Amino acid sequence: IGEPDWRRAADLVEGAGTLALACHVSPDGDALGSMLGLGLALARSGKKVVASFGDRMFEVPRLLRFLPGQDLLVEPAAYPAEPELMITFDASTMERLGLLAPHAGKAGELLVIDHHVSNTRFGTVHLVDPSAASTTMVAEELIHRLGLPVDRSVATCLYTGLVTDTGSFRHSVTTPAAHAMAGRLLETGLRPEELARELWDRSPYAYLPVLGAALGRATLEPDAAGGHGLVWTYVTRADRAAQGLPYDEVEGVIDVVRRVDEAEVAVVLKEDDAGGWNVSTRSKGVVDVARACAALGGGGHARAAGFSSALAVADTMAALRPLLTPPPSHLPPPHPHRTEP
Ligand code: 5GP
Ligand code: MN
Ligand code: MN
Structure with a gap:
């Protein structure tokens, strides 16, 4: 029990007309990166995708505004009330979805993509891998299993979650698999030094x-x-x-x-x-x-x-x-x- 259910997840995603994506409130690089990375890959394959997070003050943190795929974002008020398929990212519990938790409760199917060991398995299908350094590692695997291409924009999203949750490959979650994924993503031509500067090496004078x-x-x-x-x-x-x-x-x-x-x-x-x-x-x-x-x-x-x-x-x-x-x-x-x- 508790094994990731890749086959059912892929079937759900391929069968759904509209996909409603949601990440945890006060989104960090892994939450937004995994949601927008998969969202972009799906949108490019012709899927209708909306993405959001349930903060009362709906605003992408300034540091993450460079992430591609933000045109997929809608305010919680415009989010489907009863999504046929809802996918959650980097949220260990339903409550972490904030204003979007009621939507998850009413979703036809709820696919939970996460890497928290404490994940409460609140969905109908789960891709939860506590050995993954980031949720973007789980999202990348799903993208591959769906046969979707990873271009530089998708890679930028996935890499952002990987570097933020590993602390730039310094934390104990930094596995060979994490480095191998970084290698694959760099093949798309993304510039790690530009990303690092956006994420960590700039602040206003104040x-x-x-x-x-x-x-x-x-x-x-x-x-x-x-x-x-x-x-x-x-x-x-x-x-x-x-x-x-x-x-x-x-x-x-x-x-x-x-x-x-x-x-x-x-x-x-x-x-x-x-x-x-x-x-x-x-x-x-x-x-x-x-x-x-x-x-x-x-x-x-x-x-x-x-x-x-x-x-x-x-x-x-x-x-x-x-x-x-x-x-x-x-x-x-x-x-x-x-x-x-
Ligand atoms: P940070 O200190 O960077 O805001 O959060 C570090 C980690 O703690 C996050 O990646 C997230 O997993 C977790 N975290 C932070 N705040 C909360 C919270 O209010 N509730 C829960 N469940 N987890 C949190
Ligand atoms: Mn997070
Ligand atoms: Mn995470």
């Missing part, structure tokens, strides 16, 4: 003072995370308002904070424009942050997970801190980081 403020208040707690160390900080909407910086520009703060040697776990709390908080967590090899975030209503992967919180920063940290425990097999280090040799 980002620097906001990043500075966040880093300036970073806190190291050597005793937390079972003695393996925790580093955390936060970015308020006032920080951003002072510089006129939009919310989606602060995604990368966690990538700076997580580099701290003395901490196994890194946490960044980000206040959105409505005053709610989105919490990013990362770990290095001991603490399962997906478990901790799931306990607070979120989820994700063992080394990268998140959740939303309506609480104040200190209260969110008070709820999260005791959940950041290593499994029993990982006893605290004999010499805590704070004791110098």
Whole structure:
């Protein structure tokens, strides 16, 4: 049980007249990349395709606006109410579809394409591969099984999900299969350096003072995370308002904070424009942050997970801190980081 059902998935896609695609809310590179990559490949084969995500504020994050295939996107309000075939991308639960969850509930068939180990198998057919580094890896295989060509535009979408979810081939999910897929995609002529610059190596000037403020208040707690160390900080909407910086520009703060040697776990709390908080967590090899975030209503992967919180920063940290425990097999280090040799 739980094996990907390639044959049924391919039959459904080939038999459907209209395909309604949806990825998780606040879409990242893997969510949009897998949805638009498969969407483009299908649209070019003559299928009618609509794609969307269920955010109240429907807007593609600025960093991902270079992705091809955005003409497939429709607002949630224009999404088919009862799609004959709906396909979900990178969403581990029905709730992750936000405003589009009711549509999924009414779909004739619901094909779930994902790579989260925590996927709840909420569809009628599932292509869920927890060993895949990204959902775009699963999407690529489906494209091949459908016999559809991968041109440079499709490859750009698929590669974006691959590099974002592997952290540019740095994270533990970086398998030979992930590199092999990158090789295939580069054959289409896509330029990895241009993509990397779009994704990671550019920010408005206003980002620097906001990043500075966040880093300036970073806190190291050597005793937390079972003695393996925790580093955390936060970015308020006032920080951003002072510089006129939009919310989606602060995604990368966690990538700076997580580099701290003395901490196994890194946490960044980000206040959105409505005053709610989105919490990013990362770990290095001991603490399962997906478990901790799931306990607070979120989820994700063992080394990268998140959740939303309506609480104040200190209260969110008070709820999260005791959940950041290593499994029993990982006893605290004999010499805590704070004791110098
Ligand atoms: P990030 O910190 O980059 O926003 O999210 C890291 C990972 O955590 C994502 O790839 C996603 O799998 C997961 N994640 C983040 N926020 C949430 C959330 O609110 N709910 C769930 N279920 N997963 C989340
Ligand atoms: Mn995702
Ligand atoms: Mn993913």
